[in-house]
Amino acid sequence: MVERDRSVRPPTRRGVLKAGGGVLVGGLLAGCIDGRSGTGSTSSPDGEGRSVAVAPVGDVSLxxxxxxxxxxxxxxxxxxxxxxxxxxxxxxYVPEMSGSTMNHYYNQLEGVSFDWEDLESPLSDGLAKELLYELDSDVHFADPAWVSTQKGWTQADITDVREHVAPWIGNFYSGTHADPPKGYADRYEYYTLWELFGAIAELLGEQKRYRSLKKIHADMHSTIESKLPPKNERPTAVRVTLGDGVFWTYHLNRPGYWLADTRPLGAIDAFADRNWEQLWGEVGYEAMVEADPDVILHLWGMTPDYSTEQVLDTMANHPVGKRLSAVSNDRVYAQGMRYQGPIMNLFQLEMTAKQLYPDQFGAWPGYVDGDPYPEIPEDERLFDRGRVAEIITGNA
Known part of the structure; x- marks a missing residue:
């Protein structure tokens, strides 16, 4: 576990937190949350209080x-x-799944881990208001627009939690660029993963860590862009999750931070022409064979909820599935989670680059069920693990 430095400020049970109703202004959409350009974010003169404006909640102060x-x-x-x-x-969300998957990545970062065993699972029985009052948190990293769609929640409930427990800050619908619910459309904005991360960093007063990690991410993007083959030489691919005889299928290149690990790689989406109501749809084996993608990326494959070996066996032993080129060519790969933060994004970008373009970025060594993220030869890594660990642990 990474401990934060409390020596600068005296620890308190709760800071004074406020949430306003203003709309985001300034340069957040440009991804420039560094305290040096207009962002709609402010810090108090003594460096204690910080405020950031994020749609749809407006101003949040800490x-x-x-x-x-x-x-x-x-x-x-x-x-x-x-x-x-x-x-x-x-x-x-589902601590044993999210936490163990996060630690699969953190295993590569010295001094970084996530103790998830005693955490609450906020959606185990729907989002329960009672749980939020019981936890008595200092801030809720959740989008109130999304909360308004959950069973049993009214706008009065959302306001009461904000005023009597702690404010909300989050932006759920940037994940897919889906329309926000009624009552929020006029104050909603869409952000990238790293823009949203920048806002959280501003609120927590950790702009230096954010800038350092963003630099690593930007350098990685530049490396990827410089090595991508021409579009007509790129593989066709799908991102799927195998269900009971069907594939839950996701687009690769649409807007939204849930695609932050596939969109930059620009593979040819075998289902690009499918218009599903949301970011995902459902197809059968026959439709998969008709599309016959070069690469199948199996979402959730690195989580404990799925066995990569079993998924491969199921496809290979299916009378139709065995005809898939990706199956016969050993190009069915385990993937992580679409609910990715910045650290997860670095690893999942590297992983997907190798799975799609082994000639350009080095071969993916494969994933063994239950194991951490596999070792990558140092000269084939797309980012410096040691540098990332130093930034996170405060030893940079």
């Missing part, structure tokens, strides 16, 4: 570091780890 962070999806837990706040997280 006077002291939060000691308890409520997180629904792991992208926010991953952000907390990246910024030195792993010990503050008190909940995450």
């Amino acid at each position: 006077d002291t570091p939060p000691e308890r962070i409520f997180s629904v999806y792991p992208q926010y837990a991953d952000m907390a780890v990246a910024l030195g706040y792993s010990d503050a997280v008190n909940s995450v």
